[in-house]
Structure formats: C-alpha cells, structure tokens
Amino acid sequence: MSQTPLVLVDGSSYLYRAFHALPPLTTSSGMPTGAVKGVLNMLLALRRQYPDSPFAVVFDAKGPTFRDELFEHYKSHRPPMPDDLRVQIEPLHASVRALGLPLLCVEGVEADDVIGTLARQCAALGRDVVISTGDKDMAQLVCPHVSLVNTMTGSSLDVAGVKEKFGVGPELIIDFLALMGDKVDNIPGVPGVGEKTACGLLNGIAGGLQGVYGHLEQVAGLAIRGAKSLAAKLEEHKEAAFxxxxxxxxxxxxxxxxxxDALHPGEADREALIELYRQLEFRSWLDELLREARQSGEVVATAEAVAIPESRYETVLDEARFAAWLEKLEQAELIAFDTETTSLDAQQAELVGLSFAVVPHEAAYIPVAHSYMGVPEQLDRERVLAALKPILEDAARAKVGQHAKYDMNVLAHYGIEVRGVAYDTMLESYVLDSTATRHDMDSLALKYLGHGTIRFEDIAGKGAKQLTFDQIALEQAGPYAAEDADVTLRLHQCLWPKLEEVPGLTRVLTEIEMPLVPVLAHIERNGALVDAKLLGEQSVELGEKMQQLERQAFELAGEEFNLASPKQLGAILYDKLGLPIRSKTAKGQASTAESVLAELAEEGYALPQVLMDYRSVSKLKSTYTDKLPQQINPRTGRIHTSYHQAVTATGRLSSSDPNLQNIPIRTAEGRRIRQAFVAAPGYKLLAADYSQIELRIMAHLAQDEGLLHAFRNDLDVHRATAAEVFGLAPEEVSGEQRRRAKAINFGLIYGMSAFGLAKQIGVERKEAQAYIDRYFARYPGVLAYMERTREQAGEQGYVETLFGRRLYLPEIRSKNGAMRKAAERTAINAPMQGTAADIMKRAMVAVDAWLQESGADARVILQVHDELVLEVREDQIERVREAVCPLMSTAAELAVPLVVEAGVGANWDEAH
DNA sequence: CCCGTCTCGTAC
DNA sequence: GACGTACGAGACGGGT
Incomplete structure (x- = not known):
C-alpha cells in the first residue's frame, strides 16, 4: 500500500489571500469574519480531498523572525497588517484547533521555512508531500516528492507544471525571483527585469544567478527585448539581486x-466549535453542528445568540417549505422567477438554485447544487425541477423575469421548456428607453426603485478569485438570489404602468419583443456548425502570408516594427519615410486607416499596399480563423452565439461571443470563412434575406412616387436612381454611374453629407452636392420626409419606427453644431433601420411558429439583420423555402412589396 | 496585472 | 467635423 502524502497548509498565505480576495463579511456587531470563513472552507475541502493524510496547518508566529534580524539593514517595510485582518488570526487558530487539525506556529521561524524544512525532511525519507499554498515562491520546493496545490483556485503544480508555468524549473525559481522580484513578498529584484527577461536570462546562460553574473558579456547576445542595455542594468543592481x-x-x-506521525488530525471539539461558530455567526455550520449534537443526544442551548436579521426572504431546504411555495406559485397571478448557475454562458451553465416571488418583498431561494464544505443538505435538483416543471411549462401561468432568455436556456438543458414569460424587465426598460446604456437589474433597481441591490461581486468576490455560485455560502446566496426574484417583480410593477402610458410601446413589448424571447433562445441553442479543420488550415495559410508581408514591410521601412501598432506605423510612414499626412484621427494622430493607406498606395507608395494586405490577412486570422474554432461548445460541437435584445439604440439585435453578424463577405478571401459555416450531413443551409429592405421602408415612409414606382415594378433601384440623377434612360446607365447611385442611396439612409458622399465615391465635393440636389429634385417625397423627420425629432425629442418603437434624441436640441448634426443623422436613420429590425423580429416569430407546428426538420441558426439562415434536411428544402419566404414577405404590409431572396448550399457562402 | 480608451476593421 | 448601427482584436497608458 502506498503511503498517504503529508499535507502541509500555508495558513498565513491563505489568510492574507482570503482577506484580500473574498468579500468582507462581518457579524451583526461588525466583527470581521470573512477571512476566517474563507480559510476554514478551504481547509475542509482539502481535508476531504486527503482524508487519511497527516496534516498540518502552519502559521507565522508573532514577533520577529531570524529573517528580520538577518535583513535588519534592508528597510523595506511591508505595510502594517490591517486591523480587520489581525483580529481574525486568533479566531482562526482557535477554529483550526477545535476542528482537531494540527497547528504549527514556531517562534522565530516563518511559516515558509517550517514548511520548507518539513517538506525536505519528509521527501528525504521517500514520502510524498503536498503543500497547499497560494504563494508562488513555494515553487522552489517542488521536486519529485513534493508538489503544490492551490486549494482556492484548484490548480496544482508538479515539476513539469512549474517549468510550464514559470518557464524555468523549480531549481531556478529562487534565481528567477531574485531577478524579477516580487512585490507581494517585498523582494526588490532588478528593476526593469520582468518574467520574460528573467526567463530569457536563466535559460540563455547556465548556472542560475551566479552564472548570469559570471557571464554578463553574454547577455547582449541573448534574444531578449532590450538585451543591449540589460548587462549594465544587471551590473548596477547586482547587490539588490543577490x-x-x-x-x-x-x-x-x-x-x-x-x-x-504526530501530525494526524484528531477528533473535533464540538462544544468549542459551537461556541466559536456562534461568536462568528456562521449560521449554516452552526445549524449543522446543533443538528448533529441533537442527534447524538447531547443537550445544547438553542441558538438565540445568533442574530437573525428580519427578512421575508427564505431559503428553502425542506420538503414542507417547498410544498408551501409550490402552493403559492399555483395560486399566483404572476410569478417572478430567476435561476442561479455556475456560468454567465447559458450554454455551459449548471443550475445551482431557483428563486421565486409572487408578492413584493417576499421571496424564496431554493438551492439545489451548492457544494462547499459544510453546506447543509439541499433538496434534490431533479425532484425540485420535476415538481416545478408543470408550472414553468404552462403558457397560461404568466411569468416575469429579468433577461429571461438566459434562464430559459439554462432550464432547457434540464428538459424544461419555459412558457408563459409574459414580461421581461430588461426588455421593459429597453422599450421604454433604448438609449439607456444599462438594462441590468442592479441599474434598474437603483434607477426605478431607489434600491441598492446586493451585487454579485459582493458575495462572490472578483477577479481570478471569484467564486462560482455553487461555492457561495447559503447565508449569502439565499438573500442575494431571493432578492433577484423580488426585485424583478417590483421592477415590473413599476415599469409596466409606464409602458401602458404609451400604447405604441406596450405593443412593441408584447407583440414584438416578448414573443421573440423564446425564438432567440431556440436559435442560440441550435447553434451553427463550423468546420474547425477548414478554419485551421486557413489559419496556417494566413499565418504564412502574414510573415511574408511582414518581411516585405520591414524591408520597405528599413527597420523592424510592430505592424499592428498605429502609433509605430505612423512614425515609420510619416516621420521616417515622409509620406504626406492625408487625415488625422479624432485624437490628432496621423491616421493610418485603410482609406488613407489606399490613397497613398494609389499614388504609388509601396509600403501602404503591403500594410493594407497585412491588415486584412491578420484581421481574418485573429478575429475569425483563430478565434471561431475555440468557441465551439464541446457538448454540442457547435458555435452558440448570444443574441442581445437590449443593446442597440435602433431596435436591431446584436450578437457576441462570438459575433456572427460580422462574418466577412465582401472579399473572396473573406468569403472563405463563410465556407466553414456548414450544414450537418444530410442537411443544407437555406439563406433568406430581405432585398433592399431599408430603401423599401424609405419609399413607404416617404411615400415618394418615384421610389414607390421603382419598387412596385421590381426595378433595379440603383439603376433607376442613376437614370434619374444622371438624366439617362435606365439602359444607358454605366457601371460607374450605377455604383455612384448605390452610394447615394446608402448615404441617404445614413444621413450622409456631400462631403461624405464625395469621399465615398471619389469625386469633388461640389459634384457630390450636385448629385444630391438632383436626387432630391427627382425624389421630392424623400426630401420632404427627411425634413419632416428632423422637425419632429426636434419637437418631440424622439423618433419612431412604423410599429411605434421610440428612440430618444436629446442631443437634437444641442447648441453644439456637430452634436446636433449627429443627432439629426440618427433621426433620419433610426426609423428605417428600426422598422427593418421590427419587421425581421416579426418574421422570426412567424418562422419559429411555423417550424414548431409544421414539424419540419429545419431550424434557424443565424440572424444577420436582414437575413435568416436555416439548416434544413435536404429533402425538405423546397417545402421550407416555400413557407419561410412568404412568412418573411408578409411580416409587414408596406406600400411596396417586401421581396425575399433565398439561396441554398452546403455552406453559408454557397447559400448566397 | 488589470482595466478603460483608442484605432482599426468586419458586418448590415 | 463630415455615414447610421453594432462587436472585437491589439496596442497603449494609467492606476493598482
């Protein structure tokens, strides 16, 4: 039988780290306890991991150590220990002892040195040692018998791990730290030497620190950044290094x-623990101890000493309370609900608990999967979900959520298709004012209820040490989760009457946004299939091309520089090579934007063309071919984007993680990425997009005869525009004229000026102005509509879409001309862009409904503003096409037809 | 070391 | 200053 490892815990390092990383927690009287709780949690978890091992928790002793004496002359004080931390040391020691764990505190010796000595002694005897620490300095102790674990983060390090993490093996860690220093541990190091440089030195010159200082002449030859001046720097700070x-x-x-052998844990002293937990107000641990004590027949005083805050939030842990809440939900007119999970990504999240509220200020949290040491027994997840399923799936039982799409996706993974979500407070807020930047619950609670909610950060901490919800103690998780449901209900009661004041907004919410929620949930869950192998091959190819272009650029520039840095690039182009500055950025830097480079390339300069090529290649690689394969969900093998319903000012959706609404299409190189979006075997992709939807909406809103005529007769609208503007017959229009007319049409939608148009099509400003004048003369309805829109925006302070969605434009009355102009452009654009978004959303709801009821083997996998992509079983392509296109065409009744074009292919590129 | 800002580039 | 709506990569600079 192999011997169990000795477990040595670096108590002092954990105490510091718990204190700084965990949210502050105090007793009702204000005594800080968060660090004690954090360390105890960690110890219990570790103990569970090594139940039979000898075990020691090592702390620094009070008073000076020989290290202090040794370096007396070295005055670099640690900041004094915060009082809130110092007062937690004694209770922690007492708790460790009461738990029966051996505690080591050696006078005059630091915890590190005690651990180091014990580890070496033990390893020499051939016994394995596990050091539990949060301190990277300990990596120097690692050897074949000694490994590190960080019980707070769950990571562990053996010899290979040290080498991988630091770039040098354990035997060089001291040298490594001596060179780069360590702020936390007050080790000065050599200024200017960081991780990379230290690594380069130690790997480049044998013999560690001594070796490096013995061969400073070799330093300049190393492939390290700034190697030339490094030797002098090292010489200067030699004393600090040693x-x-x-x-x-x-x-x-x-x-x-x-x-x-003396380090084996003993029995816990239950009485002492009860007293400690009572003082520290560790409710759940105390409850558990009291329960155990009662079961074993001990007589214990009731826990009156613990102050229980007045609250109508409840954490449901037993069947009786669960039954009572089920009854409340059954009777409720409206149920506010929320889920707590392990991840912000709904596709990867695991359910940890659910919360409900049916009347304000009263809510329940039902934990089902908290798993930290000392957690009380919770109701069984499957059983809780089975009981809730009929309620959650009943469309007749109205529900309200905050960002309910997320909860719906989470619950879908447990076989629950939530129905009846009639309201979503995030969307209520969005419809009320789409220009508000935040629609999260915390912001809404503060804005509309004047209530500061418990923030997730408050209970989970932040940064690398952030806990997942299942690791959060129920005392904190319960009120947080219950509050989510309660606040959601109260927010709805506040927001809904505001919406009802404007019937148009009520309709946008109930007829467009709310029905769209489950549809988006479906699309996200469906996900898109991508060919990772193909993308990988493209990545390699693009990488080679990048290197080649980089070499060319260096040659043309006469030196090496970072091609990705606009700053360095500007220095090369304008300072060194003296190219003319054609444009500046908002901040006054000489611009290196694509249009500028194109201009310079046109004039015969070589470098700008190389840079343009480099940029386009590196963009494709870093943003698409490298990134997309990493985003494939291992569970489904597909990419699941998130569609955001409350982000854009105009009513469009946005997409992120990854953004699948900006996959390249304009260049042949870019389109290759679309070829990696494929259909599963036996399926094909069907891409259906609205033709010229925004121009058609402009024709409808402006009621302009010329434009109406063009669309009603299915003319090529850009050609028709060119004919009008250039005074020709349509068949006489040249390619260049059509291109210019197209730019005019798009420019109009965006509220473009003569300046912008001139730049876009490469003509003099005067000429561009002439085109615009001519356009408005030929399409007077459009001119009148634009003037009307500006006026209305100025009077009302907002503009509307055809369906009544509003966009507020306070800056339309700004005294600042540029700001006012910008607001006017938005005023022109928003009704067209927003109406198109409304139409697409209605179409999506209709398509989803048809897919459900028809039982067709097809699913929507992408929406890109005016396009829907479906994955359809091959033999049903025609049937689906014949249903989907008309549903999209009839999503709105305009004065012109809504034309939908559809293509089919094995991949997204082919489907166009 | 982390975070926000800037610049650039992709889509509709 | 000059064309609307987004998301995101990489660089950079300030503050921890």
Whole structure:
C-alpha cells in the first residue's frame, strides 16, 4: 500500500489571500469574519480531498523572525497588517484547533521555512508531500516528492507544471525571483527585469544567478527585448539581486522537533466549535453542528445568540417549505422567477438554485447544487425541477423575469421548456428607453426603485478569485438570489404602468419583443456548425502570408516594427519615410486607416499596399480563423452565439461571443470563412434575406412616387436612381454611374453629407452636392420626409419606427453644431433601420411558429439583420423555402412589396 | 496585472 | 467635423 502524502497548509498565505480576495463579511456587531470563513472552507475541502493524510496547518508566529534580524539593514517595510485582518488570526487558530487539525506556529521561524524544512525532511525519507499554498515562491520546493496545490483556485503544480508555468524549473525559481522580484513578498529584484527577461536570462546562460553574473558579456547576445542595455542594468543592481536571492530563499534546515506521525488530525471539539461558530455567526455550520449534537443526544442551548436579521426572504431546504411555495406559485397571478448557475454562458451553465416571488418583498431561494464544505443538505435538483416543471411549462401561468432568455436556456438543458414569460424587465426598460446604456437589474433597481441591490461581486468576490455560485455560502446566496426574484417583480410593477402610458410601446413589448424571447433562445441553442479543420488550415495559410508581408514591410521601412501598432506605423510612414499626412484621427494622430493607406498606395507608395494586405490577412486570422474554432461548445460541437435584445439604440439585435453578424463577405478571401459555416450531413443551409429592405421602408415612409414606382415594378433601384440623377434612360446607365447611385442611396439612409458622399465615391465635393440636389429634385417625397423627420425629432425629442418603437434624441436640441448634426443623422436613420429590425423580429416569430407546428426538420441558426439562415434536411428544402419566404414577405404590409431572396448550399457562402 | 480608451476593421 | 448601427482584436497608458 502506498503511503498517504503529508499535507502541509500555508495558513498565513491563505489568510492574507482570503482577506484580500473574498468579500468582507462581518457579524451583526461588525466583527470581521470573512477571512476566517474563507480559510476554514478551504481547509475542509482539502481535508476531504486527503482524508487519511497527516496534516498540518502552519502559521507565522508573532514577533520577529531570524529573517528580520538577518535583513535588519534592508528597510523595506511591508505595510502594517490591517486591523480587520489581525483580529481574525486568533479566531482562526482557535477554529483550526477545535476542528482537531494540527497547528504549527514556531517562534522565530516563518511559516515558509517550517514548511520548507518539513517538506525536505519528509521527501528525504521517500514520502510524498503536498503543500497547499497560494504563494508562488513555494515553487522552489517542488521536486519529485513534493508538489503544490492551490486549494482556492484548484490548480496544482508538479515539476513539469512549474517549468510550464514559470518557464524555468523549480531549481531556478529562487534565481528567477531574485531577478524579477516580487512585490507581494517585498523582494526588490532588478528593476526593469520582468518574467520574460528573467526567463530569457536563466535559460540563455547556465548556472542560475551566479552564472548570469559570471557571464554578463553574454547577455547582449541573448534574444531578449532590450538585451543591449540589460548587462549594465544587471551590473548596477547586482547587490539588490543577490539580496533578493537570499530573501527569496526558503530555509529547509531550521531546527524543528516534529515527527510526521504526530501530525494526524484528531477528533473535533464540538462544544468549542459551537461556541466559536456562534461568536462568528456562521449560521449554516452552526445549524449543522446543533443538528448533529441533537442527534447524538447531547443537550445544547438553542441558538438565540445568533442574530437573525428580519427578512421575508427564505431559503428553502425542506420538503414542507417547498410544498408551501409550490402552493403559492399555483395560486399566483404572476410569478417572478430567476435561476442561479455556475456560468454567465447559458450554454455551459449548471443550475445551482431557483428563486421565486409572487408578492413584493417576499421571496424564496431554493438551492439545489451548492457544494462547499459544510453546506447543509439541499433538496434534490431533479425532484425540485420535476415538481416545478408543470408550472414553468404552462403558457397560461404568466411569468416575469429579468433577461429571461438566459434562464430559459439554462432550464432547457434540464428538459424544461419555459412558457408563459409574459414580461421581461430588461426588455421593459429597453422599450421604454433604448438609449439607456444599462438594462441590468442592479441599474434598474437603483434607477426605478431607489434600491441598492446586493451585487454579485459582493458575495462572490472578483477577479481570478471569484467564486462560482455553487461555492457561495447559503447565508449569502439565499438573500442575494431571493432578492433577484423580488426585485424583478417590483421592477415590473413599476415599469409596466409606464409602458401602458404609451400604447405604441406596450405593443412593441408584447407583440414584438416578448414573443421573440423564446425564438432567440431556440436559435442560440441550435447553434451553427463550423468546420474547425477548414478554419485551421486557413489559419496556417494566413499565418504564412502574414510573415511574408511582414518581411516585405520591414524591408520597405528599413527597420523592424510592430505592424499592428498605429502609433509605430505612423512614425515609420510619416516621420521616417515622409509620406504626406492625408487625415488625422479624432485624437490628432496621423491616421493610418485603410482609406488613407489606399490613397497613398494609389499614388504609388509601396509600403501602404503591403500594410493594407497585412491588415486584412491578420484581421481574418485573429478575429475569425483563430478565434471561431475555440468557441465551439464541446457538448454540442457547435458555435452558440448570444443574441442581445437590449443593446442597440435602433431596435436591431446584436450578437457576441462570438459575433456572427460580422462574418466577412465582401472579399473572396473573406468569403472563405463563410465556407466553414456548414450544414450537418444530410442537411443544407437555406439563406433568406430581405432585398433592399431599408430603401423599401424609405419609399413607404416617404411615400415618394418615384421610389414607390421603382419598387412596385421590381426595378433595379440603383439603376433607376442613376437614370434619374444622371438624366439617362435606365439602359444607358454605366457601371460607374450605377455604383455612384448605390452610394447615394446608402448615404441617404445614413444621413450622409456631400462631403461624405464625395469621399465615398471619389469625386469633388461640389459634384457630390450636385448629385444630391438632383436626387432630391427627382425624389421630392424623400426630401420632404427627411425634413419632416428632423422637425419632429426636434419637437418631440424622439423618433419612431412604423410599429411605434421610440428612440430618444436629446442631443437634437444641442447648441453644439456637430452634436446636433449627429443627432439629426440618427433621426433620419433610426426609423428605417428600426422598422427593418421590427419587421425581421416579426418574421422570426412567424418562422419559429411555423417550424414548431409544421414539424419540419429545419431550424434557424443565424440572424444577420436582414437575413435568416436555416439548416434544413435536404429533402425538405423546397417545402421550407416555400413557407419561410412568404412568412418573411408578409411580416409587414408596406406600400411596396417586401421581396425575399433565398439561396441554398452546403455552406453559408454557397447559400448566397 | 488589470482595466478603460483608442484605432482599426468586419458586418448590415 | 463630415455615414447610421453594432462587436472585437491589439496596442497603449494609467492606476493598482
């Protein structure tokens, strides 16, 4: 039988880290307890992991250590220990002892040195040692018998791991720290030497720190950034480097008289623990101890000493309370609900608990999967979900959520198709004012209820140490989760009457946004299939091309520089090579934007063309071919984007993680990426898009005869525009004229000026102005509509879509001319862009409904503003096409037809 | 080391 | 200053 490893816990390092990383927690009287709780949690988890091991929790002793004396002259004070931390040391020691865990505190010796010595002694005897620490300095102790674990983050390090993480093996860690220093541990190091440089030195010159200083002449030859000046820097700070070496060295030979066999945990002292937990107000641990004590027949005083805050939030842990809440839900007119999970990504999230509210200020949290040491027994997840399923799936039982799409997607993974979500407070807020930047619950609670909610950060911490919800103690998780449901209900009660004041907005919410929620949930869950192998091949190819272009650029520039840095690039182009500055950025820098480079390339300069090619290749690689394969969900093998319903000012959706609404199409190179979006075997992609939807909407809103005529007769609208503007018959229009007319049409939608148009099509401003004048003369309805829109926006402070969606434009009355102009352009654009978005949303609802009821083997996998992409079983392509296109065409009744074009292919590129 | 800002580039 | 709506990569600079 193999011997169990000795477990050595670096208690002091954990105490510091718990104190800084975890949210502050205090008793009702204000005594800080968060660090104690954090360390105890960690110890219990570790103990569970190594139940039979000898075990020691090591702390620094009070008073000076020999290290302090040794480096007396080295005055670099640690900041004094915060009082809130100091007062937690004693209760922690007492708790560790009461738990029966051996505690080591050796006077005059730091915890690190005790651990180092014990680890070496033990390893020498051939016994394995696991050091639990959050301190990377300990990596110097790692050897075949000694490994590190960080119980807070769950990571572990053996010899290979150290080498991988730091770039040098354990035997060089001291040298590594001596060179780069360590702020946290007050090791100065050599200024200017960081991780990369230290690594380069130690790997480039044998013999560690001594070796490096013995061969400073070799330093300049190393392939390290700034190698030339490095030797001088090292020489200058030689003393600091060698002092750092001593400071970083953990002693492995301090005199100790400790037998490993004496380090076996004993029985916990329950009475002492109860008293401690009572003082520290660790409710759930206390409850558990009291329960155990009662079961074993001990007489214990009731826990009156613990102040229970007045609250109507409840954490449901037993069948009776669960039954009571089921009854409440059955009777409720409206149910506010929320889920707590392990991830913000609904596709990967695991359900940890659910919360409900049916009357304001009263809510329940039902935990089902919290798993930290000392967690009370919770109701079984499957059983809870089975009981809730009929309620959640009943479309007749109205529900309200905050960002309910997320919860619906989570629950879908447990076989629950939530129905009856009649309201979503995020969308209520969005419809009320789409220009508000935040529609999250915390912001809404503050804005509309004047209520500061418990923030997730408050209970989970932040940064790398952030806990997942299942790791959060129920005392904190319960009120947080219950509050989510309660606040959602109260927000709805506040927002809904505001919406009802404007019937148009009520309709946008109930007829467009709310029906869209489950549709988007479906699309996200469906996901898109991508050919990772193809993208990988493209990545390699693009990488080679990048290197080639980089070499060319360096040659033309006469030096090496970072091609991705606009700053460095500007220096090369304008300062060194003296190219003319054609445009500046908003901040006054000489611009290196594509249009500028194109202009310069046109004039015969070589470098700009190379840079343009480099940029387009590197964009494709970093944003698409490298990134997309990483976003494939391992569970489904597909990419699941998130569609955001409350982001854009105009009513469009947006897409992220990854953004699938900006996959390249304009160049042949870019289109290759679309070829990687494929259909599953036996299926094909059907891409259906609205033809010229925004121009058609302009024709409808402006009621302009010329434009109406063009669309009613299915003319090529750009050709027709060219004919009008250039005074020709349609068949006489040249390619260039049509291109210009197209730019005019798009420019109009965007509220473009003569300046912008001139730049876009490469003509003089005067000429562009002439085109615009001519356009408005030929399409007077459009001119009148634009003037009307500006006026209305100025009077009302907002513009509307055809369906009544509003966009507020406070800046339309700005005294600042540029701001006012910008607001006017938005005023022109928003009704067209927003109406198109409304129409597409209605179409999506209709298509989803048809897919459900028809039972067709087809699903929507993407929406790109005016396009829907479906994955359809091959033999049903025609049937689906014949249903989907008319549903899209009839999503709105305009004065002109809504034409939908559809294509089919094995991949997205082919389907166009 | 993390975060926000800037610049650039992709889509409709 | 000059064309609307987005998302995201990489660089950079300031503050921790």
């Amino acid at each position: 002092l750092s070496y001593e400071l970083a060295t953990i002693k492995t030979d301090v005199p100790l008289n400790i037998e490993v």
